[in-house]
Amino acid sequence: MEQYDQEEQLISNMDEEELLELADLFKMFADSTRIKILCDLFSGEKNVGEICDDLQMNQSAVSHQLKQLRAAKLVKGRRCGKAIYYSLADDHVSTIIAMGRDHIEEC
Amino acid sequence: MEQYDQEEQLISNMDEEELLELADLFKMFADSTRIKILCDLFSGEKNVGEICDDLQMNQSAVSHQLKQLRAAKLVKGRRCGKAIYYSLADDHVSTIIAMGRDHIEEC
DNA sequence: TGAACATATGATAATATATTCATATGTTCA
């Protein structure tokens, strides 16, 4: 109905599907382990073992999180021998984290 | 120890506390109900009843989420008679959501 | 080929989170 469409428009032109996609994207930043991984990659690509060392975390936990970050296209991996090197997929990652830090600082 | 401090620095100068704060902030965007509420406020301040109508949601659920958004300083409320009008606390909110949408579009 | 290494994955248990219901608090106005 007309009324419903109008309300929907107020929610800034996003349909349910896009909203869920957005929420899923932000979920990636909603866990400190994943933020650590992302920030660890600010300095360049690293393999899983290096990430585990930097974060002092269990390999399995790191791999599970990397899987999610990959699915969200926030990181990408390339195999090099036995190791897989991960890096940030684009620079939205650092922009989004920077915005978050700004918000925290300013209030 | 020296080694540990060095690793921490790689995680872009953030200490554990700041990381947790950041994660908590992004948790606010990690749920489609809360994103809907935030987006609903893009068009200006609204009271709880209006938000419930726009989102077709239960008053209690909306209040619970507003409480979290208030705690994260993403929205603020002012009482006007019986109603409480909520609005976005600053414009990081729309910037962060815009960055998220950009990321989704571009991949 | 098979041993050693690096990473991924499935299942499980512990924990966190969202929604709902019932009810409390705060405000207005007759």
Next chain:
DNA sequence: TGAACATATGAATATATTATCATATGTTCA
């Protein structure tokens, strides 16, 4: 004051998420 309205809150349940353990997959090299 008390009835009606608007919003907030506590408790309970349902669902989602994370870390861990055990194990599987993929790669190298002797």
